[in-house]
Amino acid sequence: MNEIFLLKLGEVVLKGTNKRQFENKLxxxxxxxxxxxxxxxxxxxxxxxxxxxxxxxxxVDGAWEACRSIFGLVSLCRCRPCNKDMxxxxxxxxxxxxxxxxxAPSFKVxxxxxxxxxxxxxxxxxxxxxxxxxEAHPExxxxxxHPAYTVYVEIRDLAAYVHGPAEPGAGGxxxxxxxxAMCLLSGGIDSPVAAYxxxxxxxxxxxxxxxxxPYTSQLAKDKVMxxxxxxxxxxxxxxxxxxxxTPIQEAIRDNCPEEFFTxxxxxxxxxxxxxIARQDGCRALVTGENLGQVASQTMExxxxxxxxxxxPIFMPLVGMDKEEIVTIARKIGTLETSILxxxxxxxxxxxxxPKTKPTLGQVIHAEQKLDREALIRQALxxxxxxxxxxxxxxxx
Ligand code: ATP
Ligand code: MG
Numbered sequence: 001m002n003e004i005f006l007l008k009l010g011e012v013v014l015k016g017t018n019k020r021q022f023e024n025k026l027x028x029x030x031x032x033x034x035x036x037x038x039x040x041x042x043x044x045x046x047x048x049x050x051x052x053x054x055x056x057x058x059x060v061d062g063a064w065e066a067c068r069s070i071f072g073l074v075s076l077c078r079c080r081p082c083n084k085d086m087x088x089x090x091x092x093x094x095x096x097x098x099x100x101x102x103x104a105p106s107f108k109v110x111x112x113x114x115x116x117x118x119x120x121x122x123x124x125x126x127x128x129x130x131x132x133x134x135e136a137h138p139e140x141x142x143x144x145x146h147p148a149y150t151v152y153v154e155i156r157d158l159a160a161y162v163h164g165p166a167e168p169g170a171g172g173x174x175x176x177x178x179x180x181a182m183c184l185l186s187g188g189i190d191s192p193v194a195a196y197x198x199x200x201x202x203x204x205x206x207x208x209x210x211x212x213x214p215y216t217s218q219l220a221k222d223k224v225m226x227x228x229x230x231x232x233x234x235x236x237x238x239x240x241x242x243x244x245x246t247p248i249q250e251a252i253r254d255n256c257p258e259e260f261f262t263x264x265x266x267x268x269x270x271x272x273x274x275x276i277a278r279q280d281g282c283r284a285l286v287t288g289e290n291l292g293q294v295a296s297q298t299m300e301x302x303x304x305x306x307x308x309x310x311x312p313i314f315m316p317l318v319g320m321d322k323e324e325i326v327t328i329a330r331k332i333g334t335l336e337t338s339i340l341x342x343x344x345x346x347x348x349x350x351x352x353x354p355k356t357k358p359t360l361g362q363v364i365h366a367e368q369k370l371d372r373e374a375l376i377r378q379a380l381x382x383x384x385x386x387x388x389x390x391x392x393x394x395x396x
Contacts, residue, residue, distance in 0.1 A: 003060055004081050005051040005067060006154070006161060009044075010074035010171055018177075026072045026174035029236065033070060036391050037063040045157065046114055049073070069234045071200050073169030077152070079161040084118060089125075090132050092162045093151055100164055101137045104149035108142060109133065111153040118155045125153055173202030175236050180204040181314065182277035183286040184269060185228060185240065187220055187342060190288025190317055192227045192334040193325050197316035198286050199235035206280050207238055208273045210245035219396065220342035226395035229388045230334045237389040241276050244382040245269075248375050249349055259355045260366040262296045266305040267363070268372075272379050274309040284312045290325070291318050295354035304363050337396070 009026070023044050030049060034040040038058030043050050051067065053060050067076055082092035101107055111125040120128070133151065134142050140149075154161045183195040185207040195205050209224045221242065228240045248268050256264055273285055289297050296305070306313055317325055329335035355362070 002080060003053065004079050004161070005049075005064065006077045006079050006163070007049040007051060007067060007070075007073045007169065008075045008077075008166070009047045009049065010072055010169065011173060022072070022174055022177055025176050026070075029072070029174055029176065030067070030070055032236070033066050034063055037066065048156075067169075068167070069170050070174075071170050071172035071202065071234065072174035074171060075166040076169050077161075077163040077166045079154075079163040081159040081161050084115070084155055084160045086120075086125075086128055089153055089160050089162060090129055092160070093129060093133065093153070094136065096162055097151055097164055098137075100149055101133065101140050101151070104140050104147075106141045106143035106147050107133065107137075107149045107151060108144045108147040109151045109153060111155070113155040115155045115157050125155070129153060170200070170234065172200035175199055175202060175234075176204050178202030178204075179284070180206065180280070180282045181284040181286050182273055182280065182282040183207045184273055184288075185209050185224060186288070187223045187227065187338065187340075188288065189329050189335065189338040190290060190293075190325055191286075192231050192288075192338060193328045193332070194286050194288040194314075194316050195231045196234055196328070196332050196334075198314055199231070203284075203286075205231070205235045205238055205286070206241070206277075206282055208241040208243060208276055210243050210269055210272075212245045212249055215246065215249070216343050222396040223337060223340055223342050225386065225388060226337050227334055229390060229392055229395060230332070230337060232388055233390040234332065237387060239280070239385050239387045241280075242384040242386065243272055243276075243379050245379065248379060251370055251375055253349050255369040256366050258351045259353055260358065260363055261349050261351045262354050263301060263304055263358055263363055264367050264370075265349070266296055266301075267308045267367075268376065268379075270305055270313070271308045271372075272376055274311050275376070275380055276383060277311060282311075284314050285309065286314045286316070288317055289315045290320060290322075293322070295356045298356050300357045300359070301355075304358050304360050307360055340396070 027042055027044055031042045039054035041052045041054055080092045080096035082088040109126040109130040111122040113122045130142055152163050178201050181203050183205050185191045199205050207228055211221050228238055232238050252261055252264050
C-alpha cells in the first residue's frame, strides 16, 4: 500500500501497568470504526497505532475522517511508507509531498530514528534529505528555525515513513476504559455536550430520553435520535432508551403544587434513569446540568433531584459558561440540531414561579399524593430501545 496512517497514543502511554489493556481497547475501537470503510490492518507498536488499508477498495479518506474522532489519540499523520534507504526515502518525499514543497516558501526536514540499527542518525538523515530536496525545489529555501513547511522522516522497525505536519487527534481516553454510564439526553444544547465530554474520558455512553407524546411531537423525538447519532461519531454506538413520560407528567399536573412540578418531574427522571442504567450495566448517570442556569439547577434543587438515586451523577458542564458549552457543541457538530425549535418535555408543564430553594421535606410532601412506585414501574414497562451508530441515516 502506498499510504498508511500513524496515530500517536495520548494519555494511554502514561498508564503504567494498565497500558496493555488501554492499547487493546483502543485497537479494538479503531478496528470497529474502520469496518465501515473496507479492509484495514490495525496494529500498535512503540506507542503508535498503524492503520493500513489492505487493498485498493478501501475508502482511505473516509477512514481518515473517522480517525479524527477516535478518543485516545493525540496526533494523526497520513504517511507514505518506503524502504529504509536514502534513495527510497527521497523518492517517497518527492512523490508524496513534492507538491506541498512547491507551494511553501521555506522548509526543513525533521527525522526520528527508532530503529537504532539504521546506519545514520537523525541529524544526518535530515541533512541529506534536506540537501537533496533543496536542490530539487530551488524556490523553497531551507529554514530550520521558522519553516513554512516541515517534512518528517521516521525510521521505524518495519519501514521508513514520510509525512507532512501531523493533525491533532481527538484526545481523551479510549472509549470503554472508564466504564459505562447512562446519559439523560434531551433535545437541548447541553446534554449532547455532556455525553461527548464523558465519552472523551473513556466512558461508554448509553442514553435515556423522556418523551411526552402528544405534548411533544415525533419531530422532537427524531431530533433527540439525531443528536444521539451525532454523539456516536465520538462515542461509538449507543442505545437510546425512550421512556413514555406522559402519564407521569399528567399525574404530577393533577396532584402536585405547581411550584414543584419541574423538581418532581426531574426526580422521576433520575430514578427511572438509574433503574434502566442498572439493567444495562451502567454505573453512573450523566446530565447536562449547569449551576445556576435555570431554577431547577440551583444547588438546593440539584440536592433534591439527586436524593432519589445512589449512583454517582456526573455533570461535566456544571461549572462552565453557556458560551463555552456552545463552542464545544459547534465543534462536535451538535449545535445546529440542538437549536431546531422543537419543544422538550420539560417545557410542557413549566411552573410560572418554580421553587428555587426547595428542601427535601417540602418536595416529599408535595409528591405525597402520587403512587411513585406504580408510575415508575409503568414507565419502565414501556421503554423502547433504539440502537444508533454514526453511519446510520440521519433522523432529521
Ligand atoms: P439541555 O440543553 O441538555 O436540554 P437544559 O439547560 O435545557 O439542558 P434542563 O431542561 O433543566 O436543562 O435539563 C437538565 C438536564 O436534564 C439535561 O441536560 C438532561 O441531562 C436532562 N433532561 C432534561 N430533559 C430531558 C429529557 N426530556 N429526557 C432526558 N433527559 C432530560
Ligand atoms: Mg432542556
